[in-house]
Amino acid sequence: MAAHPPLAPGWIARPHLRCDIGDLPLESGEVLRDAFVSYVMHGEPARQREGVILALTAIGSTHHRLDFLIGPGAPLDTDRHCVLVVDALGNGLSSSPSNSVLQAGSRFPRFTIRDMVESQRRLLAHLAVERLAAVVGASMGGMQALQWAVSHPDRMRSVVAMTPMARTARWSQLVNELARRALFEDAGCSRPRARAEAMRLWAPLTKLVMPRTPRAVEEIPDHAALLATMEQLATDLGQHGPDPFDWxxxxxxYDAHDVGGTPGFGGDTVRALRSIRARTLVLAPAEDLYNPPFAASQLAGVIPRCRFVELAGHDGHASASGPPAECNEQLKREIGAFLGEG
Structure with missing residues (x-):
């Protein structure tokens, strides 16, 4: 596995576990060789019999993304459940272009959100976990959670999806394309730019423009402070940012995702969402410059047993990232109450 990023304030230090899942056939027809999944376990393993909460990671993030929701008495309550947080394929900890021995860098086969879900299903089989209390995720993690509910509708009681999409919006694809152009010299993404050069654009794009809102950025006191913030982000991510091929x-x-592409639904996104049987909670802010809010509210209106919550504040896509987001307490309250009812 790749080196773990330095622990940030609020992150929970837990042993890193690894499950080798063998060769993984992908939706593309290619095969991911010697695949493995990185994960951490919060709470007592014995509680696997009472119900596991499966928590999933966002693009470019690790198993720490939802730490602010995990712990004794927290929304993802380790007094009641074993919380299993799984690193998604390509995040540098699970099988990724940066850590593959046989298919490194640009030779790594392209995978899908459903391939991520299949890797996680293999992990659960290894752990002998059948029924899930809940599947939880934010952003790409929320997209995986919804895919779990479509692909395996009888495996979980509840789903919590924060800032998700059921089918990736053109706007999100545009933003991702701009980020890729910052990282690579060529359209095929085979020649990474020099790290420092790439981070001068990629870092502020992905850490200021995509996750925040104009109102939030206005809190930076002046133009000089804005430029200093951008330079500091570039410096920090130049040292600890993701591998360009991984991201x-x-x-x-992310770009290719559509739950309607699940076998049996013929590309019909609405029919796929209507097939979800789990109780579902969808949470999204009124303004989001990465995953458009309409994507979340529309999918919530289709899922049969779904509650939609609009998140307060002006943190945009970063609303689901924990402190210091304005809606942090609202998130904890809504998710805790929802899972407590299940």
Missing amino acids: CWQSFA
Whole structure:
């Protein structure tokens, strides 16, 4: 596995676990050789018999993304459940272009959100986990959670999807394409730019423009402070940012996602969403410059047993990232109450 990024304030240090899942056939027809999945376990493993909460990761992030929701008495309550947080394919900890021995870099096969779900299904089989109390995720993690509910409708009682999409919006694809152009010299994404050069654009794009809102950025006191913030982001991510191939390959999966592509639905996104049997909670802000809010509210209106919550504040896509987002307490309250009812 790749080196773990430095622990940030609020992150929970847990042992890193690994499950080798063998050769993984992909939707593309290619095969991911010697695949493995990285994961952490919060709470007592014995509680696997009472119900596991499966938590899933966002694009470019690790198993720490939802740490602010995990713990004794927290929404993802380790007094009641074993919380299993799984690193998505391509994040540098599970099988990725940066850590593959046989298919490194641009030779790594492209995968999909459904391929991520299949890797996680293999992990659960290895752990002998059948029924899930809930599947939870934010952004790409929320997209995986919805895919779980479509692909395996009888495996979970509840789904919590924060800032998700059921079918990737053109706007999100546009933003991802701009980010890829910052990382690579060529359209085929085979020649990464020099790290420092790439981060001068990629870092502020992905850490200021995509996850925030104009109102939030206005809190930066002046233009000089804005430029200083951008330079600091570029410096920090130049040292600890994701591998360009890792982020790029996850973004390809992001762009291609549509739950309607699940076998049996013939590309019909609405019919796929209507097939979801789990109780579902969808949460999204009123303004989001990465995953458009209409994508979340529209899918919530189609899923049979779904509650939609609009998140307060002006943090945009970063609303589902924990402190210091204005809606942090609202998220905890809504998710805790919803899962407590299940």
